[in-house]
Amino acid sequence: MNRTDRTRADVRTDRTRPAGRSDRVGPGRPGATSAYARRQRLPRYWFAERLLAVLSGHRPVHWMLGHTVGEAYEQLVLLAPASPLRASCRPVVRHCDEYVPQPGVIEAFARIGAGDHVRAMAFRLEQGADLRWRCAAVEVGPGTRTVPGPTR
Numbered sequence: 001m002n003r004t005d006r007t008r009a010d011v012r013t014d015r016t017r018p019a020g021r022s023d024r025v026g027p028g029r030p031g032a033t034s035a036y037a038r039r040q041r042l043p044r045y046w047f048a049e050r051l052l053a054v055l056s057g058h059r060p061v062h063w064m065l066g067h068t069v070g071e072a073y074e075q076l077v078l079l080a081p082a083s084p085l086r087a088s089c090r091p092v093v094r095h096c097d098e099y100v101p102q103p104g105v106i107e108a109f110a111r112i113g114a115g116d117h118v119r120a121m122a123f124r125l126e127q128g129a130d131l132r133w134r135c136a137a138v139e140v141g142p143g144t145r146t147v148p149g150p151t152r
Contacts, residue, residue, distance in 0.1 A: 039096075043125055043133040044108040048096045051076075051123060051138060052112060055083040056091050069126065069134045079140060085121075087114040094118070106133070 039045045050067065053059040054076060061080050065073060085091050091114035098108040104127040112119045120141035125133045 042096075044096045044098045044106060044110075045093065047123060047125060047133070047135055048093045048108065048110040048121065051121065051135065052085065052091055052093055052110070055080055055085045055121070055138075055140060057083070057086050058090070064135065067134055069128075069136050072123075072135045072137055075138045079138065083140060084119060084142065085112060085114065085140060087117070089115045091119075 040049070047067070050059070050064060054061055054064055057080070061073075061076050064076055068076065091112050094111040094113045096108060096110040098106045100106055106125040108123055108125065110121045110123075112121055122139045122141075123135055124137040126136045127133050
């Protein structure tokens, strides 16, 4: 086949797509979302990240003022200064899951990793009349567990 025998279908018109890729959604286009972006849309992850930022000392407690109800803000005020999540390395949310006891209520837990230590954080979210989620309770596990290293 020489150059003149090629049809228009044989020539690639989309030069940004790798050869052999047939999907229409590529990087930076609408519809292409990362796993992190998808999980941040879930209220439990959104709150877990923000609660962790406050409890680890990276954000002030008043940062959560509009996102808490009832005693939750008071719990944060008491927990934040002496929180076991204040570590030498920045803690991260490893996993977060939820239980929905009734519509408009989420009871969530998160596994928090800081170096080779794992801690637990539990919180309750309640949906207000304005359909916004607010934190109603926060608890942080007192103990720590060291993650075992690789086995040989």
